[in-house]
Amino acid sequence: MRPYLVFLLLSMMTITVFSQELNKDQLLQLSFDSLDRIENEVEYGTMYSKKVFDAHILKAKYAKDTGQLAEAYRKRVWGEDFASAIKYVDSAIGISTGVHEKRFPSKVHYTKGGLLYEADRPDDAVREFVTAYEFAKKANDYEQIIDCFNAIAIIKGEYGHQERAISLLRLSLDYLNKYEGKIDNYDLTKLITLDNIARCYLQIKKIDSSRHYAQQGLDLSSQMKDLDTYRSLSALYAQINYYDGNYIKSRDTLLKYVKGTGDLSQADRLFYLGMIEGEIGNSAKKRRYFKRIDSLLDRNGYPLMDNVKEIFQFLIKDAISKDEEPMVKNYADRLVYYDSILTRAEKEIRSILWTEFDLPEQEASKKVLSDEIQKKEGTIRNYILLSVLLISLLALYFIKYSRTQKKLREVMDQDVEPLKSHPKKDDIAQMNIDPELVQSTLEALDKWETNLGYLDQKTSQNSLASDLNTNTTYLSKIINTYKGQTFSNYIKDLRVTYAINHLKENPQIIDTHSTIQIAEMFGFSSLDVFARAIKSKIGVTPAVYFRKLKKSNL
Structure with a gap:
């Protein structure tokens, strides 16, 4: 761990020594710490950044310092296209066995996993995160172990397999409880895990379990004075109340938190508000909420979200009942589009699902998970079949899908500021x-x-x-x-x-x-x-x- 004093000195040196670009010979004369400082500040993807990284690689080779060479290769991925980045990270992996820093092998495989995930190769990304976990476990790097669990769980859950995501998130909680004193960001890591596991349980309609973890998250976010997460979990708790039949209580909470959130979070909350209005017999309000969701999805390029097919099936039936032919065509296009997404995703899900992640703690639950997964796959296939049948009945209204993406609004009008406090x-x-x-x-x-x-x-x-x-x-x-x-x-x-x-x-x-x-x-x-x-x-x-x-x- 680099001392703060060295970091401060390097910051000061950067102002006086590194204010201009250095040539190759000047870079080679710098210490590894100085090169590291420049690498953290240089604009990646430029000719100069590549010169800096290449100087780091060359200096490490001259010094025969395997650890520095491996780290230089790992950093060389910054600013590179995917193919080049993979070559450099693989070079780092190839010599990582000679690195004395025990945490490095996990770090470099985690980096590769991130590259693969960004390149839409989630199955390969999971394998790299698994390898990163195995190295982290050997190094007793508990925070990195939990990071790997969370990364894998995010991918599993993102592709519809919440059961396996839950298994990993429960392991994360076990590690948090066991190694509390050895995890720097303990409260934040635990809060993230509680939030994730509560949402996964809600998606598979295990309401009691979702409520249990959501309440823990609410308590912890209140203790941490994390208002944003507290609001998010309060909205999640309102969704739990919906499934319990507490419609009015759920509606009141959702209306309180529906504004001031991102578009997709707002769309998710509007879905439950619409469902509540349907349950209490107000179809007109349900239609208005679902149309607002369509507008939000349109503004974001129609991303995949939970319950989206149910939204457009309702809007199609409603438009048919009102003889609104243009709207029927529009909503049918949306449904066809989301059917195609789910069909393509099913192949990726199958690949990700069976990626091996053999932990002793998971062996006992493998058969149960496998049975649940097969049942869920059958449900997805039946759901798609019913959707195709519905679309075929509306064939006269369907037209080829043509999707356009509108410009997104600006995120901020002015710079954000760090949180302020005025102590009493x-x-x-x-x-x-x-x-x-x-x-x-x-x-x-x-x-x-x-x-x-x-x-x-x-x-x-x-x-x-x-x-x-x-x-x-x-x-x-x-x-x-x-x-x-x-x-x-x-x-x-x-x-x-x-x-x-x-x-x-x-x-x-x-x-x-x-x-x-x-x-x-x-x-x-x-x-x-x-x-x-x-x-x-x-x-x-x-x-x-x-x-x-x-x-x-x-």
Whole structure:
């Protein structure tokens, strides 16, 4: 773990020494730490960035430093096309057995998994995340183990197999409970896992289990003062109430939280509001809600979402009953489109589903999962068959599907700001710390923020306390009181705020980097944490934000 003092010195050196591009000989004279600093700041995909990475590779070869060479190959993927990136990451993997850093093999396979996922090869991505898990387990890197579990669960759940996703998420909770003291971002990691598992259980209609984990997530998000996640989980709890038949209570909560969210989250909540109105006999309101969903989906290029076929089947029947022929054709096109998506996805699901992930903890549940999966596949096939039958009955109204994508609205009108806090006198007094020590620590913390120290992935509460010449207890109290957040949330907020504003000013980064590479640039080691941080801060996923930046840059 690189000390903060070295990081600060490198930041200062960057201002004086690295203000201009260096030639090959100058780069080779730098230390590995200095090269690392430049690599973290250089614009990827440029001739100069490639020169820097190549100098790192050459210097490592001269020094016969296998660890540095492997890390240089791993970083060389940044700004490269997929084929070149895979060659470099495979080169890093090829020599990783000679690297003394025990965590590196897991890190490099996790990187490859992210590249494959970005290239729409989810089955291969799962295999790499499994390999990353195996290396992380050998290194006793518990946080990386949970990151791998979450990455695999996300892919499994994304392709419709929530049972296997749940199995992995339950393992994540087991590891969190067992190794709490060894996981830096414990609260945030647990909150993410609780949110994921509650949603997976809801999707397979296991309401009691979904309620159990949603309530735990609500309690933890309240304790962490994570208002965005609390609102999201409150909306999820309202959906649980719908399945329990508590329609009015569910409706009141959903109406409270339906606004101020991303388009897809809003569409999901509008679906349940529409279903509630249908249950209480108000078909006209149900139709209005479902039409709003169609508008939201249109604005986002018609992505796949839960319950989408049920929405358009209702709209088709409603339009037929009103002799609205143009609308019947439009909604039928939507249904055909989503049928084709599900049909194509079924092949990918089958491949992902049977990717081996043999853990002793899972062996006992394999047969049960297999039976449930086969049953679910049969249900999907029957559902598709019924949909095709419905479409054939409406053949006179169908026309070939022609989809156009509208420009997305701008995400923000102005730069986002880090969270602010104004401590009360009583809170300051309760810290019981010398005011001069508090003031000096805050000044050092401000200087650290100005120098972008939080972008270093290796930053932890222990290392920062040491660099600021204080202890973790004092640092935790000061951050909680003056920043209004826990340490992990404070670091996450600084990183995501800087990422959002920096990408807005430099949208070309999006064209030359995958999401995992962008996450690493801003200090995130987990795709899931980065995505949730973006979603929590501005209400949209990274993919939606990136598309908006590209459109606004045209």
